[in-house]
Amino acid sequence: MLAVSSPQWLVWHEPFSQADGAADDFFRFTSAAARSIAEDAKLHVEMAQADGGYSSVVCDTLGLDPSAHAACNPAAGEPLQTSGGFYLATAMLARVRAPTLGARG
């Protein structure tokens, strides 16, 4: 529960199917990678999922104006099964694990 034990949170939102051309741009992460990296750092992952499905990728890639094309409204959480594996970003909510008794003692 929020604030019951003063947990701290990581709200992760990283691009997936997008490049910005920067020389220091290195990686893209699927939700599995995001979860793996967070758990490697001992964080507890509450959710990790694709964000913005096939429509978002098409509109972003082609630069379709979302104000002019209803199809371009970001469909958050569009299931991978219906997006053909295309998605624009990876979203994750993770939190610091509550310390166990004696863990720091």
Next chain:
Amino acid sequence: MHYASCALSISQGLLDGHLPWRLNAAARGVNGEQHVPKRNWARGGVSGSMSRSMQHAFMWQFVDGAGSRPPRGRCLDWDGWYGGSIFASLCAEVDVLVYAEPFGPGPTKPLPKGSSKVVRWWHADAHTMSRVLPLAAFDLIIANSVFEHLEKPLLAMQQAYELLRPGGTLFWHTPFMFPEHGVPRDYFRYTAAGARLIAESVGLQVEFAHADGGAAAVIGNVLGLSAKFWTPEELAIGTRAPHAEGGAGGRSAEALALTADSPTLYLSTRMIARRPAYDKAPAAETPVTGPRPLGMRPVATARNRGLRRRGSAPVSSNCPSSASAAFATAVRQAWINGELPDGALGLHNGASQLDLHNGTGWSATNREIVTSPSTSSRGSSIMLCQLRAAFWSRIADEFAGRLASRGPFLARRQRVGLRCLLWLPSKKALTVTLTPMEEQALSRLCEQTDRVSSLALSRGRYELLLSAGGFARSVDPWATMRRAAGLLEDHGVIASDGLAQPLMASNRHRLLASARSRMMP
């Protein structure tokens, strides 16, 4: 306008569910189109899969350019598709790696494609394969569409280093702007800089690493226009549509394909790296900008003429239905004519027409996508900003709901009111105003928000850390995540306990310097 009609067709196709992202299946047999096999190993062959076509073209380029290197050596191949086929002239012996248990030598059987004099099968995990396979034994490791599936790519890369004979070569190809696919898990995408980063981190010398398959390949793949709708030269144009280069005649297809300058749309990443040969003098520092040709044969000049110049062909005023093969032709022609934008982060500068604060981010009058300098410096398109704001809002809703469940007093709180740290991917990004949607979502979550471009510069206690593209630019996402966790726990950076992290940490300064030097003109 042609682009507008195409855009409408695409948009309507999305709404109706008629836009096939695998149009090649729908288009077979339409308008006399011939069936194209999904995989085509033949030299110059076109595969139905856009990505396969790019992979095979790169393989043939490598084989043709390799000459006597490696001299009919021993090759390690994942799943055995290529060691006995495209690479047959280079591989006298093929060792096939399959992920299966128990680890060790696998049952003897022929290769799934092609043949080889000596074939050995191994069951191993790429992260620990040096425990099973012979060390320093391979002249060539073929890692085609492998590394995106590895949970610990640095570990696997180090294993590849151990297996390569000194002077041996790693052939690498991974998808980039490509859908998630299982087999059984899919973890990472690598920019060219990312591929170089992990190879150099384990001591490999990178001969080159760059984008493969440019705007046409990405647009085609997204819309489901298979490779058969494009010429190889069009697919290979690495960074921008011909119009962005002042016409296809401005630069050769090969030059465009090998260009490493700020690609914004590309389908795959390809790399050739080599284990240093210790019996020779150390190689000169690899240039950090520009391609190294690797002895590849140049693309025939005559083939370059396959590119059409802008406006060289008549364009229909209407875009056909997105469910027809004619649609593919129309989209391709629009791309050739420069009527399709090369991505939401393209270089068209129309900021004066951009109404960022209305949340659209696109010009209503300019058919070309316009990109605000501010959004491009943030490394996020407006679409991505919208998604991010929506995600933050969902988190705010979730947190508010949890508060409400704890009693009427907390339920009256309109804001979650956390102390937040917003991590933006660059110093430039710090100067950029968030979109109104982002600001609104952020205000619901955070009572106080500090912004940083580097977690290393962060001090203080925070309850919520929001990443907005920073991990994509981290040279070591694992260590960065530990730092993030440490910040949140307020007891400093957690010491790394994995093998990959010290590897990265030891090279960080050099890698950062290398990355920065590539940013210089």
